[in-house]
Amino acid sequence: MAARIIFAGTPEFAVPGLDALVEAGVPPVAVFTQPDRPAGRGRRLTPPPVKRAADRHGLTVHQPERLGDEEAARIRELAPDLMVVVAYGQILRRNVLDAPRCGCVNVHASLLPRWRGAAPIQRALLAGDEQTGVTLMQMDEGLDTGPMLAREGTPISADETAGSLHDRLARIGADLLVAHLAEILAGAITPEPQSEEGATYAAKLTQAESWLDPAEPAEQLERRVRALAPVPGARIHLGGTQVRVLAARACPGRPDDQAGTVAAASGSGIEVATGEGRLCITRLKPAGGREQSAADYLNGRRLAPGERVQ
Numbered sequence: 001m002a003a004r005i006i007f008a009g010t011p012e013f014a015v016p017g018l019d020a021l022v023e024a025g026v027p028p029v030a031v032f033t034q035p036d037r038p039a040g041r042g043r044r045l046t047p048p049p050v051k052r053a054a055d056r057h058g059l060t061v062h063q064p065e066r067l068g069d070e071e072a073a074r075i076r077e078l079a080p081d082l083m084v085v086v087a088y089g090q091i092l093r094r095n096v097l098d099a100p101r102c103g104c105v106n107v108h109a110s111l112l113p114r115w116r117g118a119a120p121i122q123r124a125l126l127a128g129d130e131q132t133g134v135t136l137m138q139m140d141e142g143l144d145t146g147p148m149l150a151r152e153g154t155p156i157s158a159d160e161t162a163g164s165l166h167d168r169l170a171r172i173g174a175d176l177l178v179a180h181l182a183e184i185l186a187g188a189i190t191p192e193p194q195s196e197e198g199a200t201y202a203a204k205l206t207q208a209e210s211w212l213d214p215a216e217p218a219e220q221l222e223r224r225v226r227a228l229a230p231v232p233g234a235r236i237h238l239g240g241t242q243v244r245v246l247a248a249r250a251c252p253g254r255p256d257d258q259a260g261t262v263a264a265a266s267g268s269g270i271e272v273a274t275g276e277g278r279l280c281i282t283r284l285k286p287a288g289g290r291e292q293s294a295a296d297y298l299n300g301r302r303l304a305p306g307e308r309v310q
Contacts, residue, residue: 109166
């Protein structure tokens with residue numbers, strides 16, 4: 001397939017799409033990604049995953065702070081047929097959207113119009129959605145409001161985490177892109193406008209949302225744990241120490257349970273009484289410590305029934 005494609009993406013979610021284009025014999029003529037940022041305890045400048053993948057494929061990489069007029073002119077000079085955008089991290093202006101012959105196509109991790117925005121995977125899990133998927137969308141100047149070119153759904157399992165769903169949707173998106181690429185380039189797909197009915201916004205999760213509130217029902221808390229696993233992890237205080245909860249399940253409570261207290265603690269899990277039922281914590285990471293099972297955590301710490309958590 002002789003096509004001039006530009007790829008724009010930044011995080012790990014975008015890497016399968018870039019890899020798929022190269023494997024399909026249409027390596028991008030240029031890759032745009034965010035600049036290197038400080039990361040880790042040493043705050044060393046670290047390239048984003050897409051840059052590392054592009055370097056591995058020997059592709060030309062551009063890392064502007066923003067896609068302004070100068071970058072739009074550079075894109076036009078490349079005479080692209082299409083720009084593929086996967087979690088790039090910027091809203092594209094009209095001068096960029098109109099530069100490629102076939103415009104810009106976005107690979108979005110939800111079944112639009114549900115969960116437009118930055119955190120569709122986490123929001124789907126928090127809401128208890130039974131299904132999600134990937135949408136190929138012709139981009140406009142709105143936030144994930146453009147007409148749809150293709151969609152593929154997938155069920156959300158009862159034990160799905162943000163990490164496992166992220167990896168699965170990234171692969172689905174890459175396959176969906178390659179499967180429809182020739183049709184997109186040929187103008188053979190009639191874009192389907194999104195309905196505003198059922199549209200929801202997937203705002204990025206705030207730090208405050210990472211805290212578990214034992215006054216909430218256990219099922220809701222379990223969804224929060226899964227939506228935040230493996231990183232950054234839901235947070236709670238146990239035994240006066242902050243821990244990140246990496247795995248937990250809702251289980252039945254008892255009439256005498258007091259929400260916000262340790263109801264039971266054993267090798268099978270730490271059961272916290274909640275507003276409805278109990279949250280059984282099975283894997284956690286204490287502040288400054290390593291990830292471990294509840295059994296390993298209790299080997300070095302004693303949690304008494306009735307002890308307060310927060």
